[in-house]
Amino acid sequence: MPKFGQRLSGISIEHMVILLMWCVFSLVAGLFFWILWEIFSNGLSQVSWTFLTESPRSGGREGGIASVLVATAMIVGICMLVALPIGVGTAVWLVEFTPANSSFSRIVRMSLDVLAAMPSIVFGLFGNAFFSITLGLGFSILSGGLTLTCMVLPFLIRTCVEALYAVPSSYRLGAAALGLSRTSTLWNLLLPTAMSGIVTGFLLGMGRALAETAALLFTSGYVDRMPESIFDSGRTISIHIYDLSMNVPGGEPPAYGSAVVLIILLLVINFTILGITRYWQHRRLT
Amino acid sequence: MNMPSQNQQGTVSTDSVKTVNRNVILRTNNLCLYYGTKKAIEDISLEMAGRSITAIIGPSGSGKSSFLSCLNRLTDLNEECQVTGQVWLQDKEILSKSMEVLELRRRVGMLFQTPNPFPFSIWRNLELPLRHHGVRDKDIIANKIEKVLRDVWLWNEVNDRLDKSAQLLSGGQQQRLCLARTLILEPEVILMDEPCSALDPISSDHVEELITHMRSTHTVVVVTHNLAQAYRIADKVAFFWNQDHKGKGQLIEYGSVEQIFKHPHNELTTAYIATCRC
Numbered sequence: 224m225p226k227f228g229q230r231l232s233g234i235s236i237e238h239m240v241i242l243l244m245w246c247v248f249s250l251v252a253g254l255f256f257w258i259l260w261e262i263f264s265n266g267l268s269q270v271s272w273t274f275l276t277e278s279p280r281s282g283g284r285e286g287g288i289a290s291v292l293v294a295t296a297m298i299v300g301i302c303m304l305v306a307l308p309i310g311v312g313t314a315v316w317l318v319e320f321t322p323a324n325s326s327f328s329r330i331v332r333m334s335l336d337v338l339a340a341m342p343s344i345v346f347g348l349f350g351n352a353f354f355s356i357t358l359g360l361g362f363s364i365l366s367g368g369l370t371l372t373c374m375v376l377p378f379l380i381r382t383c384v385e386a387l388y389a390v391p392s393s394y395r396l397g398a399a400a401l402g403l404s405r406t407s408t409l410w411n412l413l414l415p416t417a418m419s420g421i422v423t424g425f426l427l428g429m430g431r432a433l434a435e436t437a438a439l440l441f442t443s444g445y446v447d448r449m450p451e452s453i454f455d456s457g458r459t460i461s462i463h464i465y466d467l468s469m470n471v472p473g474g475e476p477p478a479y480g481s482a483v484v485l486i487i488l489l490l491v492i493n494f495t496i497l498g499i500t501r502y503w504q505h506r507r508l509t
Numbered sequence: 510m511n512m513p514s515q516n517q518q519g520t521v522s523t524d525s526v527k528t529v530n531r532n533v534i535l536r537t538n539n540l541c542l543y544y545g546t547k548k549a550i551e552d553i554s555l556e557m558a559g560r561s562i563t564a565i566i567g568p569s570g571s572g573k574s575s576f577l578s579c580l581n582r583l584t585d586l587n588e589e590c591q592v593t594g595q596v597w598l599q600d601k602e603i604l605s606k607s608m609e610v611l612e613l614r615r616r617v618g619m620l621f622q623t624p625n626p627f628p629f630s631i632w633r634n635l636e637l638p639l640r641h642h643g644v645r646d647k648d649i650i651a652n653k654i655e656k657v658l659r660d661v662w663l664w665n666e667v668n669d670r671l672d673k674s675a676q677l678l679s680g681g682q683q684q685r686l687c688l689a690r691t692l693i694l695e696p697e698v699i700l701m702d703e704p705c706s707a708l709d710p711i712s713s714d715h716v717e718e719l720i721t722h723m724r725s726t727h728t729v730v731v732v733t734h735n736l737a738q739a740y741r742i743a744d745k746v747a748f749f750w751n752q753d754h755k756g757k758g759q760l761i762e763y764g765s766v767e768q769i770f771k772h773p774h775n776e777l778t779t780a781y782i783a784t785c786r787c
Contacts, residue, residue: 322588393625397687399586400621401638401694402614411637416628 262482269480279447282471283463288481290449294364294457295433297450298443301368302432303425306375310428311414311421313376314383319409339377344437346374351441362456367443374438375428382427386420387413422500426493433489436461460485534559534728535580535698540594542575542584549575550758552594555747559697562720562729564739564766567749567781572758573732576749577700580730581617582610598698615642618691622703624683626675626690631667634675634686635693642694657689661719681712688719699723701731705738717742736782740770748778 277287313331321328350370360366390413398408414421436459439445444456445466458466464481467474535557542550550572557563565573575584582603584590596603603613627634635654644650654671658664663685667678675686684704691699701720705713721742723729733739739746746769750761762769762778773779 393621393623394627396583396621397625397627399583400581400614400619401690402611403638403641404611407641412627
């Protein structure tokens with residue numbers, strides 16, 4: 224049997240491995256661009272200023288997606304606003320203030336793993352039972368946002384934990400040897416160093432929240448009128464796409480248009496937050 | 510090993526240590542350290558004079574670094590660590606509960622084996638500890654930063670890029686920056702854990718020369734595997750040994766550099782010094 228790197232009929236195994244990796248890469252990149260092409264070629268013509276500024280009419284066949292965008296912003300905003308401090312706080316507590324081998328820490332980590340693997344419809348049922356019924360929030364943007372928080376938290380905590388673990392322990396030792404308190408070390412050294420990982424977790428969480436449908440069907444509902452407060456029902460853009468393509472005959476064109484907006488929204492959020500983080504880090508670190 | 514002659518050592522000699530009046534600034538009394546139930550060092554009693562360099566030598570696992578971390582209570586970071594005995598910094602017992610640990614670490618600085626600059630700019634690396642210890646005035650901060658960078662001979666190399674990442678510096682420069690970061694808090698004692706072992710020979714020479722310059726201003730306790738270095742820089746030498754390789758580091762012999770290297774009293778010291786001469 225030829226050893227690794229040995230020539231086999233004129234082509235070395237190394238070349239074959241590289242070729243294989245290129246094939247896999249092309250497949251993934253190709254799939255991504257195919258999806259983008261499919262959505263943009265069908266939906267870009269739908270997107271216009273009116274589409275963005277008018278609320279849907281006739282079940283979404285006519286009009287635009289203004290109310291949907293507002294409801295999406297409110298639901299995702301509530302979700303991330305609640306999830307970020309709890310997520311970062313829990314991660315800091317797990318990494319910096321609890322011994323990794325303590326039984327309590329192990330239980331928390333195991334719970335997070337189980338929660339991360341939980342289907343989103345289960346979160347929807349829980350959100351409905353707890354936020355909508357028990358807490359009396361009904362079908363509302365607040366219920367939806369808080370349900371998404373529960374769904375996003377395991378993700379966010381896991382990413383923040385990894386980001387904090389990736390900070391070399393020599394920094395902690397160096398800071399301690401300089402007489403820096405734990406709070407100061409955390410605030411001035413660990414969090415800025417782990418910031419890119421935390422932002423990645425935040426973006427992943429936000430992406431997941433934006434794309435979610437099942438957890439929101441039973442919590443925020445799918446009323447498509449303009450929400451007036453967080454206690455109103457509202458549909459996110461993902462639910463709008465789902466509803467148009469599944470329940471509304473002739474709803475495909477606006478569904479594609481909404482998908483284009485969703486993708487552009489995701490890209491804009493990604494680049495904006497990365498830009499802000501870089502600026503913030505630069506200001507803080509220098 | 511090519512041992513440098515005494516004349517090359519300048520001030521280092523038994524007599525100079527004996528004649529110069531140096532008050533004991535750091536003293537340990539029956540110091541023991543446990544990791545869980547395992548004893549890492551046993552009954553170490555040492556007295557270190559102010560404004561002198563004490564080298565701690567011995568094989569790996571003899572408890573040298575563990576001993577060092579007791580002197581600024583870095584052992585507190587490890588929950589499994591238990592320290593018994595006494596450590597006196599001048600008239601303060603540092604293991605007592607009343608000791609303000611953060612203030613202790615300001616007074617007893619530490620330089621590590623591997624340079625560990627924070628992932629910030631050179632300026633921020635030096636500013637952060639100062640600000641934490643209450644220095645807010647920008648002019649004072651700027652003056653202090655320039656002074657310590659000059660003290661470690663780094664100012665001319667970096668004064669035009671203080672806003673650049675410290676991690677872009679070479680290994681030797683990073684270690685000198687870490688020394689500057691320690692010095693900026695004006696500690697009385699500086700602990701060094703093999704400060705040159707991760708550096709190239711030229712950088713190592715620079716750091717070593719800096720350490721010898723610090724003799725007149727600081728009390729330095731340096732752990733080193735490099736016996737020639739210990740001979741070159743130290744006033745006093747403590748030899749640690751791991752008895753029976755059971756993990757219990759013990760102090761075998763402590764004396765002036767001349768006594769330890771030329772006339773060791775203990776057979777183990779003789780053997781250790783002799784082995785390294787080969």
